[in-house]
Amino acid sequence: MASPLSPQTITCKAAVAWGPGEPMRIEEVQVAPPQPMEVRIKVVATSICRSDLTLWESRGHIPIFPRIFGHEATGIVESVGEGVTDLREGDHVLTVFQGECKKCRHCKSDKSNACETLGIERNGLMHSDKKTRFSINGKPIYHFVAVSSFSEYTVVHSECIVKLSPDVPLGKISVLGCGVSTGFGAAWKIANVGKGSTVVIFGLGAVGLAVAQGAKLRGASRIIGVDINPDKFERGKAFGVTEFINPNDYKQPTQEVVKEITTGGADYCFECVGNVELMRAALESCCDGWGMAVLIGVPSGKMELSAHYGPLLNGRTLKGTLLGGWKTRSELPMLVEMYMKKEIQIDEYVTHEFPLADINKAYQLMKEGKCLRCVLHVGN
16 A cells, blocks of 8 residues: 555646547546656656657557657656665656666677667557556556657656756757757767768758767768758758758769769768668768768668668678667766757757647648757646
């Protein structure tokens, strides 16, 4: 029997998706108390990532509904479960979809940021007991990557949390929970872009422009952005993009254009859209010998990637990354510190802000490619 001081079930508002592509509805949901090693968070701000859109549409993915999406968020710890020692009520936090237990083989290795215990949760449940913490009148409401931040309150595993200093603004920095960290880390950590190198970025959304910023800070001399939306070209300059290719302006494939203007191919190419044909184009846009293609985008249609073995035999490298290779609890605080010191741009990725009630407007902007990141203000 719970003591009077034990956390109790909370009823709050959340944006619930009832089916693939259906407009989300603001509903009254019940949020259960945190279980062992979990914390319940009062969400302050949450941003919409492309994967929130892709899995909501469920194209190429198993549909899991009803569901509360959202995974890039900041908030304040409302209560803690048994066994949590490094977080307490009132702490300011950033949520992440991939944890760091610091005990498994991957967490102990400097070659990986995966966690065997707290990897991506794909079944709409919590890691610990494979159950949900959300319900409506007793009916389970499924989670998204064990975060579900499109809610006034949510429950997250304590090792999927980055603790923030109280002086860090709990607003736009929510984008560090996934997209911006992923793009920045892909250039900074995964590719380790070299000074004076040539970089090509396929897709100039928030992730692609985060790649550009990371490459610029690493000293790349040419950063070539590829996108079919010409409106993104001017915006890209602010993040370090030096040249632009609109595939619609050329008759030949983009990889041939890249090879021509780089005299043989780029040093590094990044695919940030989630299109397997662009993934192959990225590999084919690299130079022989040392060219590296890094895959970041999550496909929403065809999932299988096919490529000729020749480029790989000639020394090119094909890599993928989740969260830019950052170990969440150990390394993401460095990016927060860089932001506070104004060494990296974060606020500039946020082009629109809405209350949670306007979540469908924000989703529509992302579907139409009219925003980088929308931040939803959930609570104070």
